[in-house]
Amino acid sequence: MKRVVRIEVSGAVLTFPRLCACCGRPPDPELVVWASRTRGVKLVHSRTKTWTFPCCAECARHMNEWYDGSVALRAFLVAGACIAFVVLVAGGIAEALAVAAAAIALGYAARTIARRRAAALMSPQCACAWSPVQYLGWNGTLHAFFIAQHGYATAFVDANAHRDESTPAP
Ligand SMILES: [Zn+2]
Ligand SMILES: [Zn+2]
Numbered sequence: 001m002k003r004v005v006r007i008e009v010s011g012a013v014l015t016f017p018r019l020c021a022c023c024g025r026p027p028d029p030e031l032v033v034w035a036s037r038t039r040g041v042k043l044v045h046s047r048t049k050t051w052t053f054p055c056c057a058e059c060a061r062h063m064n065e066w067y068d069g070s071v072a073l074r075a076f077l078v079a080g081a082c083i084a085f086v087v088l089v090a091g092g093i094a095e096a097l098a099v100a101a102a103a104i105a106l107g108y109a110a111r112t113i114a115r116r117r118a119a120a121l122m123s124p125q126c127a128c129a130w131s132p133v134q135y136l137g138w139n140g141t142l143h144a145f146f147i148a149q150h151g152y153a154t155a156f157v158d159a160n161a162h163r164d165e166s167t168p169a170p
Contacts, residue, residue, distance in 0.1 A: 004134075004148045009160040010141050017155040020056035022063075022132040023125040024151055027054030031063070033135040033145070051143075053133050062121035066130045069114025076107030127152075 020027045034050040055063075080103020088096035118129045126132075127148035136144040147153035 004128075004146045005150060005153045006136070006144065006146055007153050007157050008142055008144050009157060010143070011160055012141055014051060014143065015159040016051075016053055017152065017159050018054055019152055019155060020059055021053040021147070021149055021152045022055060022059040022127050023123050024149065025056045025058075025123075025125070028057045029055055029060045031055035031060070031131065031133065033131065033133050035135040035137040037137055049135070049138060049143075051135060058121065058123060059126060059132075062118045062126070062129055063131060065114055065118035065121060069111040069118070072110040072114060073107040076103050076110060079103060080107070 018027060019025070021031060031053040032050050033053060034048055036046060036048045038044055038046045080100050083103070084096040084100040087099055115129065122129060132148040132152070134146040136146060138144070145156075147156065
């Protein structure tokens with residue numbers, strides 16, 4: 001996998017270059033990235049911000065496939081834990097362990113199959129199988145992202161670079 005770059009852009013409204021953030025082809029659907037931030041100890045404030053990056057239909061497909069693998073793994077682990085608990089209460093420690101081990105093995109197998117399918121759907125231009133953009137969070141109007149596609153990272157920084165000079169802060 002290619003190395004991701006950490007970038008920072010500033011602005012209340014960001015400009016997104018109309019390219020797929022994964023492969024650079026013309027985009028169609030959208031890719032939503034988000035970050036949450038919690039503040040305070042006694043009174044906890046939680047805020048979430050989302051940004052929508054352009055993405056093409058082909059890349060949306062391989063990202064969905066990858067995501068489905070993670071969902072399948074979680075489903076197997078949760079179901080396995082529930083069944084193992086019931087078996088354990090019924091008095092079978094060895095049986096409960098066997099159920100848990102089987103659920104873990106099946107879950108990881110399902111995830112591997114989904115990840116292989118995702119990899120098969122990728123084009124040579126694709127930056128990664130999973131989301132090519134991660135939103136790391138914000139500080140005031142400064143937003144930090146990890147971007148796997150170097151071309152998109154450069155275009156994104158350029159598109160948002162001159163805002164500070166043209167629009168003075170209120
Ligand atoms: Zn794409
Ligand atoms: Zn892609």
